[in-house]
Every structure is written in C-alpha cells, then in structure tokens.
Amino acid sequence: MSISAAVGLANIAILTTMLIIYASVYKNTKAVFTVGLMFFVSLLMVHNIITVYAYFAMEPLYAAGLLPYFVGIHAAELPGLSVLFRVTLL
Numbered sequence: 001m002s003i004s005a006a007v008g009l010a011n012i013a014i015l016t017t018m019l020i021i022y023a024s025v026y027k028n029t030k031a032v033f034t035v036g037l038m039f040f041v042s043l044l045m046v047h048n049i050i051t052v053y054a055y056f057a058m059e060p061l062y063a064a065g066l067l068p069y070f071v072g073i074h075a076a077e078l079p080g081l082s083v084l085f086r087v088t089l090l
Contacts, residue, residue, distance in 0.1 A: 001055050001067060007074035008052040014081045015045040018088055044081075048074075 019041045026034040055062075055070070062070075 001059050001062065001070070004067065004070040004074055005052050005055045007071065007078055008048050008055070011048045011074060011077055011081055012045060012052070014078075014085050015041050015048065018081075018085055019045065021088055048077075 019038060022034050022038045022041060025031070026038065051074075
C-alpha cells in the first residue's frame with residue numbers, strides 16, 4: 001500500500017508542476033487550449049489525491065491480493081505523466 005501511495009504522490013508532484021506551468025502559459029498567452037490542459041491535469045490530480053487518501057483511510061479494508069493491481073495502476077500512469085511533462089517542457 002505504501003508503494004502505491006508513494007507512486008501516487010509522485011504523480012501528484014508531476015501534475016502540480018504541470019498545472020503551474022500551464023497556468024503560467026495561460027497567463028502569458030490566454031490560449032484556450034491551455035485551459036483545457038489545466039482542466040485535464042486538475043482532474044487527474046483530484047483522482048490521485050482521492051486515491052492516495054483512500055489508501056491511507058481505508059487500508060484495513062483492502063484485500064492483500066489487490067495491492068499489486070494498485071501499484072500497477074499508478075506505475076502505468078507515472079511514465080505517461082512523465083512523457084507528458086517532458087513534452088510540456090519542450
């Protein structure tokens with residue numbers, strides 16, 4: 001469970017950084033596309049925040065067999081977000 005939470009927190013960190021970058025771009029350009037990116041990143045961040053909170057709040061309720069799947073979900077999301085972050089920086 002702690003591995004899933006750690007990867008989820010890494011996802012939140014990447015998403016927070018991207019949200020700050022997109023807000024800065026929007027401030028300078030007023031591009032509507034950037035608003036869409038900010039909305040997308042915000043929803044992904046809410047998803048990860050709720051998930052990490054649920055891991056800690058409901059840890060006793062999760063079956064041990066589910067834990068590898070939780071790690072897999074966040075582990076699959078992390079490279080995708082990393083690529084999106086890298087493209088954002090270009």
